[in-house]
Amino acid sequence: MLVANDPQMNFTQMHDRLRLELLRRIERGTLSVSLLARQTGFGQAHLSNFLHGRRQLSLEAMDRILAAQHLTAADLLPALSAATPSPVDEDSDLVPVVSHPVALFEPFIRPSAVQFLLHLPAGSLQSVRARASQPRRAWQRFVAVRIPSAEAMAMEPLVQAEAIAVIDRHYNSLLPYRPNRPSLYAVRHGAHLRLRYVDFLFHRLVLRPLNIAFPVDLIELDPDESPGELLAGRVILILNEL
Secondary structure, three states: OHHHHOOOOOHHHHHHHHHHHHHHHHHHOOOOHHHHHHHHOOOHHHHHHHHOOOOOOOHHHHHHHHHHOOOOHHHHOOOHHHOOOOOOOOOEEEEEEOOHHHHHHOOOOOHHHOOEEEEEEOOOOOOOOOEOOOHHHHOOOEEEEEEOHHHHHHHOOOOOOOEEEEEEOOEOOOOOOEOOEOOEEEEEEOOEEEEEEEEEEOOEEEEEOOOOOOOOEEEEOOOOOOHHHHEEEEEEEEEOOO
16 A cells, blocks of 8 residues: 555565665664564574565565564655655756765665755766666665765875765676776775775775775675675766865
8 A cells, every 4th residue: 555655666665665774773773683583583694685685575574574673664655745856957967965874875865865966967977887786776876975084085186075976876896897997986884985996805895095094994794795785886976176
């Protein structure tokens, strides 16, 4: 009924919104996979596969998780009351500027999460090639984030304080976009978004800064985790303030 009443919501999207809400609670520290397993009776591996987008849940399983977390199906619907139509601009492509957590975790950008709209020349995004994992293909593709001074320093002079980075979330592959030229990625590192050049060695993501004064960071992947799950996407444009 809820899905039928909202033409923009299907069961795949409901799965994604439930996954997002659970990841938010885990990120805040109010939930863990082991706690959710105890609450629902599901195995941790089963839940981990769902949280990483590698499997869907049955309706019965969704109901059990909703009940355990005191959620209803209505809680997964978009906040339509806050929605406002995006302005029509035939001379530009509009990219929502959002917070770092939204860029990392939210498949669908709620109107209330948009800080402002970035205007790019019309058609400038049409030729950008995608290379996305299957779960990521359902995500809203282009978002932008502002990079504060403390985060920008590791990538100076390419990225300067308060720069805006446009991210293609449909490119979470480590295959180079252009041969012999490193790609810059937005990466989830703990609870933070980092802009780095990225390699994958010995089941670790290697995050390389441009500024040699900053260290190389290593992220150890879980056995069932793929590198693309930690990549918010490829950075396709940096707008530094003049």
